[in-house]
Amino acid sequence: MHTFAYARPTLLAEAVALLEAHGPDARLLAGGTDLVIRLRDGTARPGVVIDIKRIAEMRPSIREEAGCLVIGAGTVMTDIAADERVRRSYPALAEAAAVVGSVQIRNRATLAGNVCNASPAADTAPALLVHAARVVAVGPAGTRRIPIDGFFVRSGVTTLARAEIVTAIELPLPDRAMGAVHVRRTRRRGHDLASVTLCCGVDATGVTRIAYGSVGPRPVLAVDESGVLADPTAPGAAKEAIFERLFADASPSPRSMRASPDYRLAMLRVLGARALRIAIDRLAQA
Amino acid sequence: MSESAAAFPIELTVNGHRRAIEVAVHHTLLDVLRDDLGLTGAKECCLVGECGACTVILDGRTVDSCLVLAAEADGSEITTVEGLADERLAPLQQAFLDKGAVQCGFCIPGQLLSAHALLADNPHPSLPEIQEGLAGNLCRCGCYRQITDAVLATAERAER
Numbered sequence: 001m002h003t004f005a006y007a008r009p010t011l012l013a014e015a016v017a018l019l020e021a022h023g024p025d026a027r028l029l030a031g032g033t034d035l036v037i038r039l040r041d042g043t044a045r046p047g048v049v050i051d052i053k054r055i056a057e058m059r060p061s062i063r064e065e066a067g068c069l070v071i072g073a074g075t076v077m078t079d080i081a082a083d084e085r086v087r088r089s090y091p092a093l094a095e096a097a098a099v100v101g102s103v104q105i106r107n108r109a110t111l112a113g114n115v116c117n118a119s120p121a122a123d124t125a126p127a128l129l130v131h132a133a134r135v136v137a138v139g140p141a142g143t144r145r146i147p148i149d150g151f152f153v154r155s156g157v158t159t160l161a162r163a164e165i166v167t168a169i170e171l172p173l174p175d176r177a178m179g180a181v182h183v184r185r186t187r188r189r190g191h192d193l194a195s196v197t198l199c200c201g202v203d204a205t206g207v208t209r210i211a212y213g214s215v216g217p218r219p220v221l222a223v224d225e226s227g228v229l230a231d232p233t234a235p236g237a238a239k240e241a242i243f244e245r246l247f248a249d250a251s252p253s254p255r256s257m258r259a260s261p262d263y264r265l266a267m268l269r270v271l272g273a274r275a276l277r278i279a280i281d282r283l284a285q286a
Numbered sequence: 287m288s289e290s291a292a293a294f295p296i297e298l299t300v301n302g303h304r305r306a307i308e309v310a311v312h313h314t315l316l317d318v319l320r321d322d323l324g325l326t327g328a329k330e331c332c333l334v335g336e337c338g339a340c341t342v343i344l345d346g347r348t349v350d351s352c353l354v355l356a357a358e359a360d361g362s363e364i365t366t367v368e369g370l371a372d373e374r375l376a377p378l379q380q381a382f383l384d385k386g387a388v389q390c391g392f393c394i395p396g397q398l399l400s401a402h403a404l405l406a407d408n409p410h411p412s413l414p415e416i417q418e419g420l421a422g423n424l425c426r427c428g429c430y431r432q433i434t435d436a437v438l439a440t441a442e443r444a445e446r
Contacts, residue, residue, distance in 0.1 A: 001313075002312065032355065051357070103419055
């Protein structure tokens with residue numbers, strides 16, 4: 001591993017100032033499960049690594065605040081998967097957090113890091129899209145909230161501005177009942193990246209939200225407001241037509257080693273139908 | 287705030303002993319445990335967080351020590367496989383031997399620490415819980431059955 005300067009600020013403003021001073025030569029370090037790999041293989045060669053874990057605002061926390069469940073940027077997957085409020089109100093997010101990497105990875109990897117890394121295969125991204133999460137970012141110009149659907153650009157690229165730091169992910173407290181689930185397809189059980197990762201949420205007004213990843217440069221959110229998908233008695237052909245529209249933005253890369261585009265597109269439809277059934281069942285039980 | 291290019295002073299409690307050392311900021315916790323502290327139980331293998339051979343317990347939770355910078359571990363408590371036994375093997379270690387779970391042995395320190403942390407959280411895990419708890423530790427000898435048997439046997443002997 002090449003060497004770098006290691007900065008360990010305790011104030012958020014210091015971290016922002018370091019990012020302003022060093023620009024793209026600085027990288028933020030949270031859980032390190034992506035960054036340390038890249039430091040070692042040389043695909044990231046920052047002059048400065050800014051460890052944000054000693055900043056008070058970055059301490060792990062899950063709290064209710066102003067109509068939202070707020071997940072602090074330092075919160076790791078293990079704690080999100082185990083949190084009763086997440087499991088109750090956002091079960092798809094708890095399920096997604098529970099399948100990221102292995103126990104060892106989940107004990108370090110943060111939700112905010114997963115989002116900022118912007119991998120198309122990020123398992124938590126579809127759940128955050130379905131639950132209409134917002135990314136809270138602090139930068140030189142102050143604090144702003146970015147709807148998660150406006151955050152992802154492509155692998156490793158987000159709409160964060162220069163010197164902005166994500167401090168939390170906000171999930172609006174649900175104002176109506178929703179059944180939601182996360183499902184994924186991997187090459188093997190256990191520790192693997194998803195060939196398709198998908199979340200479906202059906203709410204009490206008949207709106208179905210489906211979000212999917214690992215089938216294009218960024219995770220995609222698609223919404224059916226017709227009520228057809230949510231209606232168990234709707235004809236199969238009508239549902240298939242809507243699924244085709246919702247999956248129109250899938251464009252898997254032919255260069256990925258994990259699965260071929262044909263396979264991913266086929267599995268996207270299988271997982272979509274499966275997740276819809278589970279989401280409807282969960283809504284009925286809610 | 288501190289900013290440093292090379293030697294970075296840290297304090298660790300490793301297997302109950304306080305250690306104050308200077309580390310290179312680009313060295314991982316695994317590098318420091320093995321090369322600076324001489325604790326070679328944690329193994330260097332895949333270096334991408336997939337195999338679990340470098341697993342240690344950091345403040346009560348298992349981590350892949352190849353993915354943690356030593357500087358990040360400043361102030362933390364670390365348990366390595368060297369910290370599991372006292373004069374005698376820990377019951378979990380003895381169960382690994384009794385069940386034939388140790389073949390080449392390379393993955394065993396990581397397996398033991400993952401199993402130790404699992405049992406600390408969940409003293410009586412089901413088979414699927416053991417499999418999930420140890421999914422981040424690969425065994426190229428293919429001793430998964432014997433390893434899960436050893437964890438189950440240790441759990442059965444623990445008080446309910």
